Amino acid sequence: MAITIYGSARSRANRCTWALKEMGVSYDQKALTPDQLKGADYLKVNPQGKVPTMQDGDLTMSESLAINMYFARKYKKLWPASEKDQAAAEQWALWSATEAEPHAITMLVERAFKPADKRDAAKANAAEEAFKPRMEYLNTYLANRKYLIGSDFTIADLNAAACIAAAVPGGFKMESYPNVKRWLDACTSRQAYKDTRA
Ligand SMILES: N[C@@H](CCC(=O)N[C@@H](CS)C(=O)NCC(=O)O)C(=O)O
CATH class of the missing domain: 3.40.30.10 (Glutaredoxin)
Structure with missing residues (x-):
């Protein structure tokens, strides 16, 4: 089925x-x-x-x-092989959902989704300030890494990128976090991502 x-x-x-x-x-x-x-x-x-x-x-x-x-x-796809890396995939999913996504979504909603006269600039700016240290953390983590776990794209990357990508149309300048930008671009340039959004 x-x-x-x-x-x-x-x-x-x-x-x-x-x-x-x-x-x-x-x-x-x-x-x-x-x-x-x-x-x-x-x-x-x-x-x-x-x-x-x-x-x-x-x-x-x-x-x-x-x-x-x-x-x-x-x-059995995109799932890391070792127990240790599986635990890391769960850690990144929870980090993405609790630390990153709420701020990314607030920027998106308050700067792009809502009609212009209903947007709350102060709320969006506060979300942006809260998002910055999270991206700083991720930027440092990714300094010598291509992906979040090991050397291949995994479900950890997919889940985190899906949450973080929302910040870009929300006006967040990812260029200030070059390692995050490189990683996010690698994730969102995948054909499956493009097909999903087509
Ligand atoms: N944490 C949930 C969030 C689900 C969620 O809020 N979805 C939105 C659409 S993207 C929704 O259904 N909103 C309608 C509502 O809250 O009434 C998840 O990741 O699945």
């Missing part, structure tokens, strides 16, 4: 379809209108009324980064 991903390409569902494309796994994608997102039918699938949700047989999951780690384990 095919995997179903609920959520459009403009939502966080695109990071799950990015992972599936990297792994060569087919899927059905169901985009939802705002009404459907909060409608009774979808609330039975995900009572939070959020996307993405993933269904694989009798398994229903939310949380995009956890969904991607499920895929990596299940298909």
Whole structure:
């Protein structure tokens, strides 16, 4: 039975379809209108009324980064081999979700998504200031590394890049963090990423 991903390409569902494309796994994608997102039918699938949700047989999951780690384990793709590196992949996913993404999303929402007259510049600027030390940390970490774990692109890179990339259309100047920029460019120039966003 095919995997179903609920959520459009403009939502966080695109990071799950990015992972599936990297792994060569087919899927059905169901985009939802705002009404459907909060409608009774979808609330039975995900009572939070959020996307993405993933269904694989009798398994229903939310949380995009956890969904991607499920895929990596299940298909044995992009999943580091050693227990130590698997722990690092989980560490990077949690760091991305808690330390990086909230600030990146705030910049994106307050500088690009909202209509111009509804944007809160002070909120966006505060998010930018909070994001800077996180990018400084990542920039130092990546100084002598091509990817986050070992020498190959893994699910850790995919999850972190998906969260951090949102800062760029949010007006964050990644050029000030050259190692992050090099790494992010390497991740987002992958064909599967481009296909997901096409
Ligand atoms: N931590 C969740 C966040 C899910 C989330 O907030 N998704 C947004 C779309 S990108 C959503 O469904 N928003 C609708 C709402 O909050 O009502 C994840 O990574 O999957």
